[in-house]
Amino acid sequence: MVILLLLAIVLSGIAVMAATRTIAFGAMRKRENLSQITAYGFEASEVEPRQRPSLGQLVQRAVHSLGALALRHLDPKHEAKLRSMLRAAGYYSAEPATFIGYRIAFAAVVPLAWLLLLADAGALGAKAFLGIVMLSGLGWVMPKFLLERKATKRLQDIDREMPELVDLLVTTVEAGVGFASAVQMVARRITGPLGQELRLALQEQSMGMTIEEALRNMLSRVDSVSMRAFVQAIQQGQVLGVSIGKILRDLALDMRKHRRQLAEERAQKAPTKLLFPLVFLILPALMIVALGGPLLSLIHNLGSS
Secondary structure, three states: OHHHHHHHHHHHHHHHHHHHHHHHHHHHHHHHHHHHHHHOOOOOOOOOOOOOOOHHHHHHHHHHHHHHHHHOOOOHHHHHHHHHHHHHOOOOOOOHHHHHHHHHHHHHHHHHHHHHHHHHHOOOOHHHHHHHHHHHHHHHHHHHHHHHHHHHHHHHHHHHHHHHHHHHHHHHHHOOOOHHHHHHHHHOOOOHHHHHHHHHHHHHHHOOOOHHHHHHHHHHHOOOHHHHHHHHHHHHHHHHOOOHHHHHHHHHHHHHHHHHHHHHHHHHHHHHHHHHHHHHHHHHHHHHHHHHHHHHHHHHHHHHO
16 A cells, blocks of 8 residues: 555656646746847847636646657657557647657556545555556557547548549549649548548648649558559559549549459458357357256256156
């Protein structure tokens, strides 16, 4: 019990230090900037007092600082992988440091609060300690599991919507519309994750990028099979000078064949997936219904004789 209380005190001290450092960092940075302006011969102008940050902003800053401190001791590849996963899930403005900080907070703060509640109730023991360890592990694993699940589902939704996108592009391009204009027209009609990615690519194009560069950036955010085939086909068409309409029509046929193959693959996996509930759930219930009555009668007759 003494060890658990010491651990709680240490974790509380670390949390307070991280929050204090986060709050003081803004004021220190402001004083440094003002001193640099004065050193260059300019008089620092008075600025209007800003509003105090809210409690949520302070918590987010503290979590970000904690995550940044943890990322210093991790492999840079881990940060790049986490950043790509956040983009695939649709969290464009989220930083890996903030996500890591929330994982650490969930793994430490929630078990610490549970520990303090148990200490006040006087219910500390081996079972309570095991529950705290399980809560800590769950707080560390669950955010990453939910992020991976959302990223996978979002990529699957994009793959499912890609054939409709290519069909619309084929119709507009063959009607005489340019490819960039066709993408703009189609982006207004498509909703969901694919529509979000297209509109983001168009925003990048409006900032000075070419449509090919915007599509490559979209592929870096959404690295799925259909998206990779779409971007590579457009790039090959631009390099080789082939008609975009013909390339898109062939790509639409290939994507529909790929979707049909995936449907057939899932249909073939269905009997294997049904085997486990059939053996462990349905068959035991049938055995109980079919043999329960005769077995009870047999036990009753043997007991009476």
